[in-house]
Amino acid sequence: MGWLSRSTRHVRRALMVGAAVARLSLPGSAAAQEALAPGSGEDQSREDAAQRRERAALLATHYHDAVRLHSMGRGLPILFSGLGGVSLALSLAGEGVDAPTRIAFAAGSATLLAGGLGAVAAPETYRLNTLATAGMLSQGSLWLGFALLDSEATQRMTFISLSAGNYAAGVLSGLNLALSEYTPVSRLRADHALVATPGWRARLSGAQLAGIERDLLGTEPAIPRWAIFLPVALGGVAAAAPALDPELPAEKRMMSALFGLLNATWSLAAMFEQEHPVQAYQRDLRRAGLRVAPSGPAGTAGLTVSGKF
Numbered sequence: 001m002g003w004l005s006r007s008t009r010h011v012r013r014a015l016m017v018g019a020a021v022a023r024l025s026l027p028g029s030a031a032a033q034e035a036l037a038p039g040s041g042e043d044q045s046r047e048d049a050a051q052r053r054e055r056a057a058l059l060a061t062h063y064h065d066a067v068r069l070h071s072m073g074r075g076l077p078i079l080f081s082g083l084g085g086v087s088l089a090l091s092l093a094g095e096g097v098d099a100p101t102r103i104a105f106a107a108g109s110a111t112l113l114a115g116g117l118g119a120v121a122a123p124e125t126y127r128l129n130t131l132a133t134a135g136m137l138s139q140g141s142l143w144l145g146f147a148l149l150d151s152e153a154t155q156r157m158t159f160i161s162l163s164a165g166n167y168a169a170g171v172l173s174g175l176n177l178a179l180s181e182y183t184p185v186s187r188l189r190a191d192h193a194l195v196a197t198p199g200w201r202a203r204l205s206g207a208q209l210a211g212i213e214r215d216l217l218g219t220e221p222a223i224p225r226w227a228i229f230l231p232v233a234l235g236g237v238a239a240a241a242p243a244l245d246p247e248l249p250a251e252k253r254m255m256s257a258l259f260g261l262l263n264a265t266w267s268l269a270a271m272f273e274q275e276h277p278v279q280a281y282q283r284d285l286r287r288a289g290l291r292v293a294p295s296g297p298a299g300t301a302g303l304t305v306s307g308k309f
Helices: 002-025 030-036 040-069 075-093 099-121 124-148 156-179 185-195 198-202 206-217 225-244 250-271 277-287
Strands: 291-294 303-306
Touching: 040 185, 040 198, 040 206, 040 277, 075 099, 075 124, 099 124, 124 156, 124 185, 156 225, 156 250, 185 198, 185 206, 206 277, 225 250
Parallel strands: none
Antiparallel strands: 291 303
16 A cells, blocks of 8 residues: 555645646736746835935935025125115105105115014025015115106106016015925035935935925925016016107106116016026926926825836
8 A cells, every 4th residue: 555655645746736836827926926027126126226316316416506595694684784774874864855755765774674684583594585575675665765756867657667566576575485484404404415425325215315305395485586576577667668658858768768678687687597496406307207296195295206217
């Protein structure tokens, strides 16, 4: 009976081998996938590492501009407040000017003084925008003061248009300041140090890189730059309109065209002076064949980059 037991063992062994082969041959089998695609986990890990390096390299090219846009010492705000204080004193002490005009000039000087003091006290990230808001509102009051003066050289409508444009831009800039939650500049500098060199970039994990991307996204204003300066440009165009009136004296037409076109040209240059670092980063991702998509439960927790390298 020994030969019978040996034959039984051989049959069992053959059945087990056949079952294993059948399991591997199933298209949906995990064992088949593991056997047919060895090293797939290593390939995915290498691809993820390549994506992280590419993302970090793109971030490094734009973080310098992001830090520069939000870095400002207290020197310029102190200068603003000093100029505002001196001009306020001169406005209040001026003679030969009626009360409405004096109030307009004093309001512009007081706005400049308050903006400078506010920028000194504000966190560094918000100083530049604080000064910009104060400067636009101050210019609006300045042009209004000129409109209230009796000028034989310039049409009053020119100064009123310039004043309205600067007031509207100042309001939009202030609204942007209130709505924007900028990333602290100290954190931007720390992030910049992490992506500045290839050695540091190679050490970043996916979670760290996502945090750095979120910080860069946090530098984008709630209201774009072009929208803030658009009222100034429109005000400049309206200020130049009296130049088309043939019934006005040549001097008034020329001065209206000069003031209007200068302000419109300046505002248009400011609107498109420089692309924001966030927009530049997203543009470079698209050029590299990558996709930028919000991640997280709220859809705004960071960037997800996909593509092949």
